[in-house]
Amino acid sequence: MNILLLLIPLSLLFLAGAVWLFFWAVDDGQFDDLETPGLLPLDDSDRPGKPPQ
């Protein structure tokens, strides 16, 4: 069972990392709009529009 002494701290470390990453993403505004970004992959034209004059 000694392997637990390595694996458990490791899992806790991953957990802390995941929480930190998520907090960063939330504060970055990535979860503010859950609908619009869902469309982006459907847009197959890479060409951005010419700026309107």
Add this chain to the structure above:
Amino acid sequence: MARAMCCQGCRAAAEWIEQLGLAHYYALRTQPAKKPEADAEPASHDDWQSDNARHVVRNLGEGLRESLWLVEGVRCTGCVWLVERSLGAMPGVVSVQVNAVAQRIRITWRDANTSLPQLLRALARTGYRALPQDARGLDDLRRRESRDALKRLLVAGFGAMQAMMYATAIYLGAAATLDASTRDLLRWLGLLVATPVVLYSARPFFAGAWRSLAARRMGMDVPVALGIAAVYSASIIEAVRGSGEVYFDSVSMFVFFLLAGRYLEMRARHRARDLTDALARLTPPFADRQRDDGTWHRVGIAELRVGDRVRVSEGGIVPADGILLTERCRVDEALLSGESAPVIKRRDDLLIAGSVLEDGPVLLRIERVGANTTLAGIAALVGRAAAAKPRLQLAGEMAAGRFVTRVLALTAITAVAWAIVDPSRAFSAAVAVLVISCPCAFALAVPAALTRALAALARQGVLVVKPDAVQALAECTHALFDKTGTLTEVTLSPDVQTFKGVSRDEALRLAATLARESRHPVARAIAAAHAGMQGATVTAVTTQSGLGISATVDGRALRLGRADFAAGKLPAREYEDAVLLADDAGPIAAFRMTERLRADAGAAVDALRAQGVKILIASGDAPSKVASIAARLNIDTWRARVLPKDKLAWVDELRAGGARVLAIGDGVNDAPVLAGADVAIALAEGAELTQASGDIVLKGGRLGNIACAREVAQRTLAIVRQNHRWALFYNLSAVPLAALGLVPPWLAALGMSVSSLGVILNALRIGRAAASPASRPQVPAEPSQRAAAA
């Protein structure tokens, strides 16, 4: 692009969009775009130069500027795409975020490369009108609230998963050989991951409980917080003693499920709030101010000073507190008083900023501006109204609150009973009762169903402004339709009959000048037919709902409206269904309107009738016209020539007879009726005023969706009832077993999760079968379908 165009202008616009490389809009959009309204006095984008812009732009430093715009006409994801692309391609634009539901754009740009007027102009070229919002809205409370809630939810979720993992090891190990030191290690680890869940994620429950107790009330939060604290501290005691059972997994999951319910509820609330925000337009960004020489010009609200003379048109919002200079007017001060009936104001009365003018236009002398206005108070009131929970939800929470209180009592009884029989098992049995009894299922029953219903309805273009409306819609027995502009679309018929040798053009010009001042569908049809007189001085304008409009144009008193209103007495029966233009000398011209039944009106009425709803028509129009429409729709109960107050009286009469009335309308005429009915549906193209008093807004005028929406609403109510019954059944069967000490901790945790998941999965069934042909737009290939096929 092979597509039928209505006019050369549209073709040019479509080609322009294609030239910009933005043709993808047509593939992405799921609704045809809104017809642009003829804007009599378009806000010049240069209005937003310098001083005007200061309060709507936030300086982020390093030359970066940020602004929040409310955009009219953003209807679906196609619009979002178009706006993002066209603005994003502007030089200097750093980021564009479009929220289609809230109709809001958050945009950041570099001041050196572009400016606010340039950006607004670019957006206007794509056909959307943007109203920059107060910069204070940028760091709004709501965004912080939803971010906080998401973080708490995630911490609870991760904590629950980890705690469950350690707990599973203990449960499985209990059967095999798990030495005491490993078991204790796993217990302490459980404590480690459950602690942030209880201390961070569950904080809203503790804070809410504390608030309730401080106010000497027993809210839903009190028993929940008590339960969490009890299970958590009991588990710590057991962990320290090294005996009994620990429930760190259950307490984490408990918090996670409750937070999930809260999160769903918050999303639904924000969605509703987004809609009311977009509709209410609390602060009009511009006001029409009179210069010293009598001419009008548009200024930003921030520029208004005490003593300025300001004009507000019918259906407009009073920009600042001011004294009425016109003889009389009616205003809707619903935001202030909660009273939906309009208030009559006379000369020298004070009009409050944010109230809606029901007839007009009127002149004001500004008395208080900016922070001194009552607007601050109104904003707080609106916030409170938006935070108000739907009745359905309140009932659900009351049930959950009562339930938890009973469970706490049961826990105490269990502990006492076991203390007499077998003191060593008292503690664990009491905790098992607390854990297995699941108020989550009760607490989730309503928000899960309601959130799902609102989303399903929004997909069909039915926007629920007040969540209470879902229940009322499901229960309505009578549907009262307005005719003009709701069941039918109105256009001006080309043959204009003129009197006394007035030319057709002259008559149209006068009529359009008058019609500009009103938002009634008929007036709009007339105003659309002619540009009207440019630069004419229109004074003493009064609009009488259901009758017509009168004004003095260049010194000549004119009336436009129903024949008996315009010409004094009814000239002849043949003018009964005409709109007459008259001055003091007599009639000038008679206009006839051609009415076309909306394409889906027949299907919509039939579908509602098939659901057992009685269909009625109330119209201010002539009996012969109403009768013909009613006959075509097989409606036998209708009333014609009714004024708004008569319509309202009819609604009251029906309601007194036990009916639940759904009112569907469009236009200024309907506002009181819509406010007086049990539930009101306003067509989105209607005047802003109607939208403000509608509980539900129907986008795109697709009447066929009303019946679908009612089906979804009924299904929602049924699901809520099922959920409550399921929660009750689960608890009634599980709690006695726990009290007898027959339930091991792993089963308690499992039972609790399954009962909550059952409620959520059941709610997901709402709106599944509701996709009707009417709700599916006529777009050849829908993006989502393509994605599914790919």
